[in-house]
Amino acid sequence: MSGGHGHVGIEAVAAGDTLVHRLDPRVKIIGLVGLTIVAVTTPVGAWAAFACYGLVLGALSVVARLPGAYVLRRLMIAIPFLLAVALLPFVVPDGVRLALTLAVKATIGVLAMVVLSSTTPFPQLLHGFERLKAPGMLVMIVAFMWRYLYVIGEEVARMRVARQARGYQPRWIWQANALGQTIAALFIRSLERGERVYLAMVSRGYRGGTATALMPPLVLRPVDVAFAAALVGIVIVARTVAV
Amino acid sequence: MHIPDGMISGGTAVASGALSLSTISASLVQGARRLKERQIPMIGLVAAFFLIAQTIHIPLGPGVSAHLLGGALVAILLGPWVGCLVIATALLLDAGGLGHGGVTTLGANIALTGIIEGIGSYLLFRVLATVLPRTRRGFLATTAITTWTTALVASAVGSALITYGGSLGAQGVLPVFATVVGLQAVIGIAQATITTLAVGAVMAARPDLMATRDLLPASATAS
Numbered sequence: 020m021s022g023g024h025g026h027v028g029i030e031a032v033a034a035g036d037t038l039v040h041r042l043d044p045r046v047k048i049i050g051l052v053g054l055t056i057v058a059v060t061t062p063v064g065a066w067a068a069f070a071c072y073g074l075v076l077g078a079l080s081v082v083a084r085l086p087g088a089y090v091l092r093r094l095m096i097a098i099p100f101l102l103a104v105a106l107l108p109f110v111v112p113d114g115v116r117l118a119l120t121l122a123v124k125a126t127i128g129v130l131a132m133v134v135l136s137s138t139t140p141f142p143q144l145l146h147g148f149e150r151l152k153a154p155g156m157l158v159m160i161v162a163f164m165w166r167y168l169y170v171i172g173e174e175v176a177r178m179r180v181a182r183q184a185r186g187y188q189p190r191w192i193w194q195a196n197a198l199g200q201t202i203a204a205l206f207i208r209s210l211e212r213g214e215r216v217y218l219a220m221v222s223r224g225y226r227g228g229t230a231t232a233l234m235p236p237l238v239l240r241p242v243d244v245a246f247a248a249a250l251v252g253i254v255i256v257a258r259t260v261a262v
Numbered sequence: 263m264h265i266p267d268g269m270i271s272g273g274t275a276v277a278s279g280a281l282s283l284s285t286i287s288a289s290l291v292q293g294a295r296r297l298k299e300r301q302i303p304m305i306g307l308v309a310a311f312f313l314i315a316q317t318i319h320i321p322l323g324p325g326v327s328a329h330l331l332g333g334a335l336v337a338i339l340l341g342p343w344v345g346c347l348v349i350a351t352a353l354l355l356d357a358g359g360l361g362h363g364g365v366t367t368l369g370a371n372i373a374l375t376g377i378i379e380g381i382g383s384y385l386l387f388r389v390l391a392t393v394l395p396r397t398r399r400g401f402l403a404t405t406a407i408t409t410w411t412t413a414l415v416a417s418a419v420g421s422a423l424i425t426y427g428g429s430l431g432a433q434g435v436l437p438v439f440a441t442v443v444g445l446q447a448v449i450g451i452a453q454a455t456i457t458t459l460a461v462g463a464v465m466a467a468r469p470d471l472m473a474t475r476d477l478l479p480a481s482a483t484a485s
Contacts, residue, residue, distance in 0.1 A: 029359070052365055059268050059275075059366045063429075096361040100266045121429060124268025129361040136359050156290055156302065160351050163306025164313065168355075171310045195452075199459020202315065202331065206339065206460070207468050209311045213304025220303070227299060 032089060032137045039083035039138045043243040044147025047139055050250045051131040057254050058127045063120045069127065071257035075250070076130045083138045090133060097129045141165055146231040155229045163216070167209075174205060264356065264371055265424060267364030274427035279369025285377055286350050292343040305347055312336055313352040316362070332416075333379030334409040335457045339464060341473030342384040349376040370423055378416040383408050384474075391477045398465070398479055405461045410454040417446035 033040070039047075058072045080090060101122050136144070142162075149158050178201050187197050270278075315331040337345035350372050356362040363371050387408045394400040421442045425435045469475050 055267060055365050059364070060272050093361060097266065100264075117429065121266075121268050125266035125364065128267030128364045128366070132358050132361060132365060154287075154290055157286070157347075157351065159302050160306045160309060160347065161355065163303050164309040164351055164355060167307050167310045168313065171307070171314055175314055195456055196459055199456055200463045202335075202456065202460040203463030203467065205311050205315075206308065206335075207464060207471065209307040210304055210468075210471055213301070213307040216303040216307070217300045 029136060030140065032085060033140045035084060035138070037083045037138075038242070039079055039134075041242075042138075042246055043237055043239055044139050044143045045151055045237060046239070046243045046247050047135055048144070048147050048151065050247060051135045054250065054254060055128050055131045057258055058131075059124055061124075061258060064116045068257045069120075069123045071253065072127050073123075073130075075253055076127065076134055079134050079138075080130075083134070085134070085137050089137075090130075093133045093137075094126065094129055097125055100125055142231065142234065146234050146237060149229065149231050150237050158231070159229060163213075167212070171205065171209065174208070175201075178204070264353075264363030265367040265374075265420065267366050268429060269364075269424045270367055270370055270428035274423055275366050275369060277369075278373045278423070282350070282369040282372035282376065285346060285381070286372070289343040289346045289350070301344070305344060306351070308336065308340065308344075309348045309351045309355075312348055313355055313360075316352060316356065317360070330453060330456060331460075332409065332413050332453055332457070333375045334383035334405075334412055335460060337380040337382075337384040338387055338405060338408065338457075338461060338474055339472050342381040344473070345380045345384065346376045349380050370420075374416045374420050374423075378419060379412045382415065383412045386412060387474060388477070391474075396477070396479050398462075401465065401478060402458050402462050404477075406454040406458040409457040410450040413450045413453055414443065414446055417442050 054072060054075065058069065061068050061072075139147070145158050145162055149155065182197055182201070189195060189198070312331070316329050318330040333345065333349050336348050339345075340348065353363065353368065353371050353375060357365050357368050357371070387404055390404045390407060391401070394404050418439070421435075421439045424430050425438050426432060430438055464472060465478065469478055472478070
């Protein structure tokens, strides 16, 4: 996830400056989540409709200049689910159509979220959700979670190296003791760090308020409305005509 | 369990979404009343920890996978409301940012992991703890049984959601239940083991942090 792995990270891609990146986050959230909902409720075997949704997402990716390798890499996370769905044809009558439809729906869902998260820097995303009436406390929790995700991820990696350096090569479940202790240590550290973070905030003058209070206000522009209208139009056509 | 988009019907998604939404709202209200603002960074951090722990998973069948660490750990250590918030926010980011599980199935996934494995674990734990001996071993045994049971129930409900309430339909009931619940029963042993080891380690290091500390033996090291 971090840049140190030699491949592009989410925030680096999200920091781009294309038409899609500049769209209002609220419009993108509602549009892409809405697209996913429509795709999911599309009946089995409506290949033309699915192709439409895929084209829309593909077009957005192209305009946003998302790197192909990056998008593929993120789509690959869905593969375990797709493999499991591949078992369906043997289990259920008319399974092949169903399996393919489910695979397509799952992929569309993942791709929609990839587009959303890759064209909207995280603070903007939070701002969008907050303006869409998400509870302030929840937005704050998500903000902290995102901020410390990489920190905890690196701690996990360090602990793994430390275990291996001490000759830990578990094979059987009763050898999982060190794993349990690692988890406990991470948990306790997270709790204590959380306390420290709050104290640090208070000692720097924090008196309540949300993370996005200081950001420039979101304003809907004509291009945002045009995007929303176009998306709605295409999706309605796909859903009703192409079925 | 992370059900991907498309595996449950619209009615199921809406119903489970409403259930999860009301539970999260209740947790937030409880949080505002009891926890106060100072706990918000802590919840975010534990959610980050839980999110990373969730990434270790084994696919069990169509749309179902077993996670090495389930909601039981968080609920037993932090209580039902905080546990539910931690799990819900982690699943939110899972769906939106990591592609684990669908956006339309968030309600169902939160219901499975947050409500059944989370709040359910806390309740089951409390009930079992009154029956089992109040020793360190008793505490850990309660943890293990709770973890295994709630994970199994969650897998059963999840199977019901994707068959009766979803795309696999009623004809898929037998094979889905057989594979998913059957596999979960076996993998659940590993999950219960790891959760119990982790809880044991927290008990030894910082028992004062645990929400269930009132159920701990008088001396945390007494067997």
